[in-house]
């Protein structure tokens with residue numbers, strides 16, 4: 001279980017997140033929506049331990065972010081908005097590099113299967129030759145190498161074609177339900193959010209998102 005309690009973040013005098021509280025249970029996919037600048041990436045960065053909140057607390061599997069950061073980091077998979085992979089290496093070399101970095105021994109076939117699960121079959125291709133969407137697929141596959149409990153995905157499907165997006169959605173749902181992973185997912189594609197997520201968190205003052213999600217039948221939390 002991920003438990004976020006009264007989390008706030010300010011950059012100087014600018015308040016971005018204001019007393020946000022929610023929890024995520026095993027197997028749940030939570031959508032995070034809001035206008036540009038609402039604070040979605042800030043929240044994901046904090047949950048990924050890359051930024052500190054101004055106040056509030058976070059616990060993952062009862063472990064405190066404040067006290068047990070190194071152990072918590074091992075349980076987190078993060079796909080940031082900016083693609084972070086080695087351009088000169090092939091897909092295979094990137095997967096092997098990040099496998100070593102994670103101190104895991106999955107083996108070539110399992111690594112290759114992770115890419116195929118993300119609808120990426122360009123195993124021997126240098127990353128610099130891949131399209132933006134394919135690079136995102138690789139980033140997604142890399143985030144899963146160390147078998148994280150909590151997956152944080154910041155607009156992971158931007159630039160990915162519709163068929164692959166559907167395949168990735170099916171795979172994420174399978175990951176959540178069969179391996180009880182917790183997934184937090186940001187997207188500006190409301191159809192994708194409604195289709196994929198169990199519950200939806202709306203951040204920011206703009207009522208627009210809540211209004212368009214109200215008929216979705218999903219539980220909506222607003223902050």
Ligand SMILES: Nc1ncnc2c1ncn2[C@@H]1O[C@H](COP(=O)(O)OP(=O)(O)OP(=O)(O)O)[C@@H](O)[C@H]1O
Nearest residue numbers: 011014016034035036037038039040041042043081
């Ligand atoms: N390091 C920083 N220093 C100061 N202000 C920042 C910093 N990072 C983000 N901000 C500001 O905090 C606010 C929230 O930014 P954030 O990137 O979290 O929003 P977002 O909801 O992810 O937006 P988008 O949908 O455009 O990705 C913005 O106004 C942004 O300018």
